Amino acid sequence: MSFSPLVEKLMESLRVLPGVGPKTAQRMALHLLERDRDGGRRLTEVLGTALERVGYCERCRTLTEEPLCTLCASARRDDSVLCVVESPADQLAIEEAGGYRGRYFVLHGHLSPLDGIGPEDIGLDQLETRVAEDGVEEVILATNPTVEGEATAHYIAAQLETHGVRLSRLAYGVPMGGELEYVDGGTLTRAFSGRLPFRGE
Amino acid sequence: MSFSPLVEKLMESLRVLPGVGPKTAQRMALHLLERDRDGGRRLTEVLGTALERVGYCERCRTLTEEPLCTLCASARRDDSVLCVVESPADQLAIEEAGGYRGRYFVLHGHLSPLDGIGPEDIGLDQLETRVAEDGVEEVILATNPTVEGEATAHYIAAQLETHGVRLSRLAYGVPMGGELEYVDGGTLTRAFSGRLPFRGE
Numbered sequence: 001m002s003f004s005p006l007v008e009k010l011m012e013s014l015r016v017l018p019g020v021g022p023k024t025a026q027r028m029a030l031h032l033l034e035r036d037r038d039g040g041r042r043l044t045e046v047l048g049t050a051l052e053r054v055g056y057c058e059r060c061r062t063l064t065e066e067p068l069c070t071l072c073a074s075a076r077r078d079d080s081v082l083c084v085v086e087s088p089a090d091q092l093a094i095e096e097a098g099g100y101r102g103r104y105f106v107l108h109g110h111l112s113p114l115d116g117i118g119p120e121d122i123g124l125d126q127l128e129t130r131v132a133e134d135g136v137e138e139v140i141l142a143t144n145p146t147v148e149g150e151a152t153a154h155y156i157a158a159q160l161e162t163h164g165v166r167l168s169r170l171a172y173g174v175p176m177g178g179e180l181e182y183v184d185g186g187t188l189t190r191a192f193s194g195r196l197p198f199r200g201e
Numbered sequence: 202m203s204f205s206p207l208v209e210k211l212m213e214s215l216r217v218l219p220g221v222g223p224k225t226a227q228r229m230a231l232h233l234l235e236r237d238r239d240g241g242r243r244l245t246e247v248l249g250t251a252l253e254r255v256g257y258c259e260r261c262r263t264l265t266e267e268p269l270c271t272l273c274a275s276a277r278r279d280d281s282v283l284c285v286v287e288s289p290a291d292q293l294a295i296e297e298a299g300g301y302r303g304r305y306f307v308l309h310g311h312l313s314p315l316d317g318i319g320p321e322d323i324g325l326d327q328l329e330t331r332v333a334e335d336g337v338e339e340v341i342l343a344t345n346p347t348v349e350g351e352a353t354a355h356y357i358a359a360q361l362e363t364h365g366v367r368l369s370r371l372a373y374g375v376p377m378g379g380e381l382e383y384v385d386g387g388t389l390t391r392a393f394s395g396r397l398p399f400r401g402e
Contacts, residue, residue: 002293003264003289003293004255004264004266004267004271005266006247006250006255006266007251007255007264007265007266007289009247009251010247010248010251010255013243013244013247013248014244016233016237016240016241016243016244017218017229017233018228018229018232019225024220026290027219027220027290028218028219029251030264030289030290031218031219032217032218032248032251032252033251033252033255033264034309034310036217037252039217040217040248040252041249041252042214042217043214043215043217043218044245044249044252046207046210046211046213047211047233047241047244047245048242048245048249049207050207050208050210050211050230050233050234051233051238051241051242053207054205054207054208054211054234063204063205063208063231063234063235064205064208065205065207065208066205069205070205087231087235088204088208088231088235089227089228089231092203092204108235109235
């Protein structure tokens with residue numbers, strides 16, 4: 001026995017959501033059908049509208065339903081610094097940490113030749129034009145500290161070399177509030193080689 | 202900073218799904234918008250159709266888009282036994298265990314006076330009619346072994362008393378494959394008081 005075809009199809013469709021396996025999909029489908037049809041209907045509408053209207057910001061490529069995102073539209077940011085991130089979630093994390101006042105550029109992924117994701121797919125042609133034309137003085141390569149993120153940062157660095165901009169990468173080291181015991185070897189090695197004079201702040 | 206209004210609204214809407222908090226909703230929204238718009242569109246369609254068309258089976262109240270579910274429509278089930286469960290998921294679990302060949306009745310919940318859920322909300326009037334008219338000889342009360350499930354079973358038992366049907370409840374005891382060490386006291390007590398003659402099968 002299984003559920004009716006339409007209920008089964010709903011469970012199947014819910015599995016497009018990340019981290020949702022068969023059991024969770026079943027729980028979600030039954031919850032929506034048995035307990036929260038209004039919420040389900042609202043989700044259908046909002047998801048439909050969002051998929052139709054949310055696109056990329058013309059300047060930084062972050063997700064937005066406007067031509068320009070609020071951050072790009074703001075006059076109060078420093079145009080001379082450009083921070084390149086892999087996703088809008090990374091951008092949000094940096095904004096929430098506070099302190100950074102420059103602009104952003106969102107790749108929506110990283111280079112991955114095996115998956116057929118090349119420079120154009122992550123907007124590197126647009127990034128180069130922006131750096132060439134918009135008076136950018138420093139590009140902070142804030143891609144993820146993973147093999148793919150590193151490779152992408154290296155590729156961008158090589159691409160932008162001729163444009164005479166300063167290139168930087170986020171510092172590596174032990175995370176604040178963590179315990180050394182649980183920090184992996186690669187990070188510890190980086191933290192040692194990048195050690196700073198003690199200033200007793 | 203936050204995401205654009207429409208993206209924020211999508212995150213909010215995704216939180217109707219059970220077990221989805223702000224962080225998971227964010228991950229889901231970005232996944233759909235950045236990586237799987239086709240899957241998202243399919244989800245919108247299927248969810249919309251399911252919410253519109255899936256209703257309750259006229260006989261057993263399980264979820265189905267047909268007037269009768271396949272189980273009720275089947276001629277090969279035993280009409281004299283009726284198993285009352287709280288949800289379609291419970292029904293599926295019993296069917297997957299195999300062995301039961303009777304019919305079902307799905308409550309979609311349990312009695313909960315504090316939440317305003319009374320007998321009619323879980324179809325108990327329909328259950329009584331069915332028992333009175335359909336030649337049911339035994340009703341198996343397979344509501345959950347929780348306080349609410351027990352209370353609901355007791356209520357149904359009292360309601361059906363005058364109809365001269367046999368009433369039974371699932372056996373309580375230690376779960377198969379478990380270790381006694383980790384079984385809770387209430388279950389152990391029930392398993393002792395319900396102990397059976399050893400037959401060395």
